[in-house]
Amino acid sequence: MSTSASDAQGAGDEGPVARSIRTKLFSALQPSELAIVNDSWQHRHHAAMRVQGGGSGETHFSIQVVSEQFRGKTTMQRHRLIYSMLSEELSQGLHALSLKTKTPEEVQSQTASSRV
Numbered sequence: 216m217s218t219s220a221s222d223a224q225g226a227g228d229e230g231p232v233a234r235s236i237r238t239k240l241f242s243a244l245q246p247s248e249l250a251i252v253n254d255s256w257q258h259r260h261h262a263a264m265r266v267q268g269g270g271s272g273e274t275h276f277s278i279q280v281v282s283e284q285f286r287g288k289t290t291m292q293r294h295r296l297i298y299s300m301l302s303e304e305l306s307q308g309l310h311a312l313s314l315k316t317k318t319p320e321e322v323q324s325q326t327a328s329s330r331v
Contacts, residue, residue, distance in 0.1 A: 229253075232273035232304055239300050240280060247319055248281040254313070274310040285318045 229237065233251055240249060254275040278297070285293050293316040301309065317325075 230273045230308055233276070234235055235304055236276065236278070236301060240278070240297070243300055244280060244282040244284045246280045247281040248279070248322075250277075250279040252277040274308060275313075276309070276311075277313040277315075279315040279317075281317050281319055281322055284316060286320075290316065 230253070231253075233253055237249065237250055240246060252279055253273060255272050280297075284296075288296070296312050297312070297314055297316070298305065301312070
C-alpha cells in the first residue's frame with residue numbers, strides 16, 4: 216500500500232506493529248511517499264517464527280519511503296536512522312525490514328532515466 220502525505224493514517228486493516236511503524240516514520244521523516252507491506256506470511260515456516268507460534272503475524276515488513284530527510288545521507292545512514300526509530304518494535308518481535316529509501320530527487324531522476 217502506498218500512502219501520500221495527505222493520507223497519513225494509512226489503512227484501517229493494519230495491525231498494531233504496522234500502525235506503529237507508519238506513525239513513527241510519518242512523524243520523524245515527513246515522507247512524500249510511504250509504502251508498508253507485511254511480508255510475515257512468507258516467513259511463518261522459519262524456525263524462529265515457529266518457536267513463537269508463528270509470530271504475531273507482524274514480523275517481516277518491506278518499507279519504501281521517500282523523504283527530504285534522507286538528503287545528504289548514505290543508504291547505510293538512512294537504514295540506521297529507520298532501525299533506530301523502530302528499536303522498540305525490533306525488541307518486541309519485529310524480526311526483519313526490507314528498506315528502500317530515496318529522496319524525491321532520486322525518484323525523479325530514476326523516473327526520468329526509465330523514460331529514455
